[in-house]
Amino acid sequence: MSATDLAAAGLQLRLAQLNADYARALDDDRMEEWPEFFTDPCLYVITTADNQRHGHTAGIVYADSQGMLRDRVAALRQANVYERQAYRHVVGLPAVRGEADSLVRVETAFLVVRIMRDGRMDLFATGRYLDALVDEGGALRFRERMVVCDNNRFDTLLAIPL
């Protein structure tokens, strides 16, 4: 294995670990840790493949600072009313799509299952993470995470970040 291959394998392992940590933070109800996966400023948008195809820029969640991500967590914890539920994020292998100007562009498939308080379980969302990451002192962080859902239909409400 060449040095380049080794570096690529190393990067992919770090990305996979990052996604695993991200998913566990959300699925284990440690939502307060979620903003720390991002740089500040950042861009986090939940949209759909259909909107992306048509060049529509709005998302059902749109945050461009770590503060907005923390506000989202605070609102979900303190203000918003919804039934107790949990998500299970299953994240695919990260595919590195390019590296330039210390930014790594990565595409990763995801699947999110929703578990309601009465035990009912549904497939809630599937799609792709389109990420731009930077290395901040040895830690990879999301400069940009576009959550592009395959589904254009959301059941009832989104209670936890994707």
Place this chain on the structure above:
Amino acid sequence: MAAPESPRTWPGTGLTRVPYWVYQDEPNYRAELRHIFEGPVWNFVCLESDVARPGAFRTTFVGEMPVIVVRAEDGRINAFENRCAHRGALIALDDAGSAKHFQCVYHAWTYDLCGNLTGIAFEKGSNGRGGMPPGFRKGEHGPRKLRTASLHGLVFATLAADAPPLEAYLGDDIRVRIARVLRKPVRVLGRFVQALPNNWKLYVENVKDTYHASLLHAFFGTFRITRLTQGGGVLVSADGGHHASTTINRPEDRVSTAYRDQGIRSEREGYRLLDPTLLDGVDEFGDGIQLQILTVFPNFVLQQIQNCLAVRQVLPKGPGAMELHWTYFGFDDDDPTMQRRRLKQSNLVGPAGYVSMEDGCVGGFVQRGAAAAAQELSIVNMGGDAAESQETRATEASVRGFWKAYRRYMGY
């Protein structure tokens, strides 16, 4: 209009009590599709900009009826049932697109942009055999056509020949409130569908219910986007079916303690945004109205929450389910700052909206809570028993207006 035959008997005559069977009963639901959605109402179907050029079409629904809305070569907007006259298959399979004509995939029967049947594959048969009988007239067959009307960039459709003209249906008060927001060409910013586990009327009532807004939605109350103690009021159309509620910002409200004094959950002391740019709104309409929510009976909502603009289309999907089709929009001449402002404020609405997410689940709470209460009555008594415009939002006047219109269409 002639009173339709109703599958049930309405309890009492006033507007302040509503039986729960109205959200559950299958025969009543079928009657609603016939008497309301397919009756003498105007259904919102799309934006005019969705069908800007000749040939541009969108597929949607009028009640449960699949419909194609298309601009014809002559510039007119046509709407017809998305159902082949032959065997009933969908004619158009895409949400939107551009077409010179429509052809059913099943047996290649063809329709023009007015919904006229223009071609039948092998109409004369093959080698002198088969084909349609000589007496078959294409002009006598085709999907049902709807009448369309556009107003301030919105396209409405009706199946009923006896529906009043759209402007008369809306009335001047409502029309002016629509024109206030839709005053120039719009640009769509995003489309989302929210599947709600409740009867369609529970959502429409929720939108009209000015009483709940700052009680259910803690986010609203805390950040003083709308509070019942703020200025504003609710406008109810003469027939009761349409409404517009408004909130006007008043400086004196900043010191009001009415919510805290009553110990209401939505008031959260010390809850502040780390990034307040979310609420960095501007008075783009120049009238101090921070929030205007408007409904047109039976299925349309126009929303202005600060600079967050959207239309919502309510589509019934059986007695206990519905879809809410959101179209977020701005204007063609928005500068980048305004575009970004709208994108940020759209966090307030939609399936993950700081405000709207609760409207997505509260209808389901009623649907499930009242599951065994078909004969019981819900109470719609805030602000009295009339369905007239009021200078307060601590009222259920526009909800009573909904029932006034509903019962008239349904013959209850």
